[in-house]
Amino acid sequence: MSGPEPDGLTRVTVNLTPRAVTALDALAAAGPQSKTDAINRALRTAGRLARYADAGGAVVLLTRDGRQVEIEVI
Template sequence: MSTLPKGAAAQEWQNAGPTRITVNLAPKAAAALDQAVKLTGDTKTDTINRALQIYAYLERVTQDGGALYTRPADGDELERLHFV
């Protein structure tokens, strides 16, 4: 883990340019990627980039003691999200 402050670490990555990686997706993850691409119209690359940013944000919220909630479209009550 970086010892740089969050702002400095983010600036460091912004200046680094693109990083090419190869990833093997499990069938469920590949299906989720395909579904997200269809829903958004974004490329697979853009979808993965966005998903990683959202994941990092959600992890930061929960590790800092926060909680995440969602409300289904047909529901009135909030449901707390738990990531395992």
């Protein structure tokens, strides 16, 4: 990993599993965003979920039929 570039961005290189590549492609295709934007949003979301879980909170999803499903933040 290198340091910040003049525009404030930091360039990183990652090795993704095939499953992660599929997820990234789906995220990028789901909206008007690039893969870079999708990765940035995913990392910010993961960080927020981890902070809630670390503080003793729970992450609960609401299914279409109204059921609540608690997910584990790993």
